[in-house]
Amino acid sequence: LGELELIEYIRSLASRERPTWLEVGIGDDAAVIRLPGGDRVVVTTDMLIEGTHFERGTAPEAVGYKAVARALSDLAAMASSPLCTVAAVSFGASHSPDWARRLSKALLESAEKLGAPLVGGDTSSGTAVLSLTLTALGLPGPKGVVRRAGARPGDAVCVTGRLGGSLMGRHLTFKPRTQEALELAGRFDVHAMIDISDGLSTDALHIAQESGVGLTLRAEAIPISEDACVMAGRRGPEDSPIRHALNDGEDYELLFCLSQADAVAAAQSGLAGAPVSIIGIVTAEKQSFILCPDGSREPLRGGGWEHLKR
Amino acid sequence: LGELELIEYIRSLASRERPTWLEVGIGDDAAVIRLPGGDRVVVTTDMLIEGTHFERGTAPEAVGYKAVARALSDLAAMASSPLCTVAAVSFGASHSPDWARRLSKALLESAEKLGAPLVGGDTSSGTAVLSLTLTALGLPGPKGVVRRAGARPGDAVCVTGRLGGSLMGRHLTFKPRTQEALELAGRFDVHAMIDISDGLSTDALHIAQESGVGLTLRAEAIPISEDACVMAGRRGPEDSPIRHALNDGEDYELLFCLSQADAVAAAQSGLAGAPVSIIGIVTAEKQSFILCPDGSREPLRGGGWEHLKR
Numbered sequence: 212l213g214e215l216e217l218i219e220y221i222r223s224l225a226s227r228e229r230p231t232w233l234e235v236g237i238g239d240d241a242a243v244i245r246l247p248g249g250d251r252v253v254v255t256t257d258m259l260i261e262g263t264h265f266e267r268g269t270a271p272e273a274v275g276y277k278a279v280a281r282a283l284s285d286l287a288a289m290a291s292s293p294l295c296t297v298a299a300v301s302f303g304a305s306h307s308p309d310w311a312r313r314l315s316k317a318l319l320e321s322a323e324k325l326g327a328p329l330v331g332g333d334t335s336s337g338t339a340v341l342s343l344t345l346t347a348l349g350l351p352g353p354k355g356v357v358r359r360a361g362a363r364p365g366d367a368v369c370v371t372g373r374l375g376g377s378l379m380g381r382h383l384t385f386k387p388r389t390q391e392a393l394e395l396a397g398r399f400d401v402h403a404m405i406d407i408s409d410g411l412s413t414d415a416l417h418i419a420q421e422s423g424v425g426l427t428l429r430a431e432a433i434p435i436s437e438d439a440c441v442m443a444g445r446r447g448p449e450d451s452p453i454r455h456a457l458n459d460g461e462d463y464e465l466l467f468c469l470s471q472a473d474a475v476a477a478a479q480s481g482l483a484g485a486p487v488s489i490i491g492i493v494t495a496e497k498q499s500f501i502l503c504p505d506g507s508r509e510p511l512r513g514g515g516w517e518h519l520k521r
Numbered sequence: 522l523g524e525l526e527l528i529e530y531i532r533s534l535a536s537r538e539r540p541t542w543l544e545v546g547i548g549d550d551a552a553v554i555r556l557p558g559g560d561r562v563v564v565t566t567d568m569l570i571e572g573t574h575f576e577r578g579t580a581p582e583a584v585g586y587k588a589v590a591r592a593l594s595d596l597a598a599m600a601s602s603p604l605c606t607v608a609a610v611s612f613g614a615s616h617s618p619d620w621a622r623r624l625s626k627a628l629l630e631s632a633e634k635l636g637a638p639l640v641g642g643d644t645s646s647g648t649a650v651l652s653l654t655l656t657a658l659g660l661p662g663p664k665g666v667v668r669r670a671g672a673r674p675g676d677a678v679c680v681t682g683r684l685g686g687s688l689m690g691r692h693l694t695f696k697p698r699t700q701e702a703l704e705l706a707g708r709f710d711v712h713a714m715i716d717i718s719d720g721l722s723t724d725a726l727h728i729a730q731e732s733g734v735g736l737t738l739r740a741e742a743i744p745i746s747e748d749a750c751v752m753a754g755r756r757g758p759e760d761s762p763i764r765h766a767l768n769d770g771e772d773y774e775l776l777f778c779l780s781q782a783d784a785v786a787a788a789q790s791g792l793a794g795a796p797v798s799i800i801g802i803v804t805a806e807k808q809s810f811i812l813c814p815d816g817s818r819e820p821l822r823g824g825g826w827e828h829l830k831r
Contacts, residue, residue: 220622220625230605230638232604233605233638233640236640236641237639237640237641237642241641242605242607242640242641244604244605244640244658246556246558246560246562246660247560247660248556248558248559248560249558249560250556250557250558250559250560250562252556252562252658254605254607254640254641254656254658255607255641256607256608256609256641256642256643256654256656257609257643258609258610258611258643258644258645258652258654259645260611260645260646260647260648260652261647262647263645263646263647264645264647294542294554295540295543295552295554295564297552297564297565297566297656298566299566299567299568299609299654299656300568301568301570301652312530315530328540328543329547330543330546330547330552330554330564331546331547331551331552331564331565331566332547332566333566333567333568333654334568335568335570335573335574336570336573337570337571337572337573337574337650338570338648338649338650338652339648339649339650340647340648340649342568342570342611342648342652344566344568344609344643344654344656346564346566346607346609346654346656348554348562348564350556350557
């Protein structure tokens with residue numbers, strides 16, 4: 212059962228009546244809850260499974276860091292700042308008490324370092340492999356959250372950083388784009404945003420679908436990481452770096468839509484030291500495309516994690 | 522690695538400096554966060570593993586219900602009302618898409634029925650058995666939360682419902698004592714509270730430890746469920762119902778301490794229709810005891826889940 216299918220199913224069941232305190236619900240990177248006194252809290256939950264999200268043998272320090280960083284990346288995608296985290300861990304049968312202690316320490320230290328102290332947890336046993344769920348609470352920025360819905364025809368499509376080849380190691384060490392997202396939302400009117408976890412192609416389609424628009428990306432404008440080039444080089448001539456940049460996923464970069472003028476300003480200044488690239492345009496036509504260097508255009512298909520692995 | 526050991530370890534690492542917005546942290550049933558505008562949110566996370574928390578072959582409807590009910594029981598233990606939930610699920614390799622859909626539906630419907638609508642989630646694959654983490658957010662009652670710490674010498678020790686033999690089926694069908702906890706905290710000055718998940722003996726020691734006191738329980742006063750009698754009967758003469766009531770766990774009843782006068786009033790009226798029993802007294806002496814019917818007293822030892830299974 213694919214994630215998208217399940218989320219769609221949950222959404223169809225849940226959409227009947229949304230409580231008034233639920234400002235953003237299922238279908239975005241995080242939910243936004245309005246509390247009785249007027250405070251808003253953003254909540255996201257994220258699961259890491261040994262063998263799926265990290266290789267067996269990965270150091271517990273890297274596993275703990277990734278768990279926290281992934282959840283905070285979801286908060287960043289909503290232009291929200293981290294507040295705190297809770298963790299639920301089922302240690303795999305093969306992990307020693309020392310490994311478990313190192314993972315616990317890594318969770319605590321990573322959470323504190325990334326600005327979302329661990330305030331609670333649950334531990335269990337019974338799984339053959341490590342299963343780790345990180346739930347993060349955050350606070351919306353002063354102008355509120357940014358959602359996947361909201362991209363407008365004529366908007367520029369932008370991305371931070373460089374994409375592809377994350378499995379070379381970056382998927383364990385990336386820094387969530389929290390500061391970048393807060394600066395972005397503070398300086399500009401951002402219409403839609405997502406973090407790239409499933410892959411640029413798939414996540415671009417998420418924005419398109421939620422916003423009821425199309426996205427046309429220019430292949431030549433997509434910033435490709437060195438890792439993507441290395442991976443493509445290893446796999447021979449039928450592979451290419453752009454395929455990795457489009458489909459690998461786990462980049463945890465920000466993909467966002469805003470006016471052309473704002474996009475130019477963001478690309479010129481960068482965000483909190485991170486480069487920003489303008490990679491496409493939003494169209495009223497709901498079909499999404501990729502413009503190839505030879506001038507042809509092809510339908511943009513979700514080639515990210517959802518497509519490849521399920 | 523036992524849960525207690527890990528929590529103690531995390532606590533030792535985390536206790537160095539607690540953020541000012543963290544009113545209650547690791548070591549209670551849930552954390553309490555103060556938001557910038559003054560709202561408070563209570564958060565708890567709880568993991569369910571197939572084979573550990575429910576038998577393989579359990580209906581997905583029962584699994585989904587239990588996951589939500591367990592998390593809300595933690596909120597009830599803090600005298601907090603449920604607000605919403607998020608779920609992270611890794612479906613076991615053997616579960617069909619239909620089973621997964623039924624579980625998703627059960628999570629949604631149970632959460633709604635118990636007053637904590639599901640507002641987000643994450644799904645994954647890669648575990649051989651089902652791994653399900655439910656995180657619940659709640660709101661403190663008007664007088665604030667009740668913690669494990671706070672029991673005072675001279676207090677009465679009380680419990681709702683009847684204990685033991687939960688594995689006969691009640692562990693899948695119990696109703697979290699939300700209404701009971703809210704009525705209790707509304708009518709009385711409750712000094713300390715916990716929900717009985719690990720077993721009466723172990724959870725009584727949790728209150729004793731956190732409060733820096735001792736608890737002396739009267740064996741004859743402990744309300745024993747019919748299920749405990751049935752289970753003891755099956756196991757022959759060396760077993761007894763009181764052992765099940767003390768040690769089985771998964772009762773999800775409320776164990777709480779308050780003045781003798783308040784305890785008598787609560788026992789006379791019951792709480793939201795649930796019976797209340799006065800089962801012991803809080804002592805300044807930090808050792809905890811069980812008073813046997815023959816007048817002897819024995820040290821109270823944690824015979825609950827932590828002791829038996831690890």
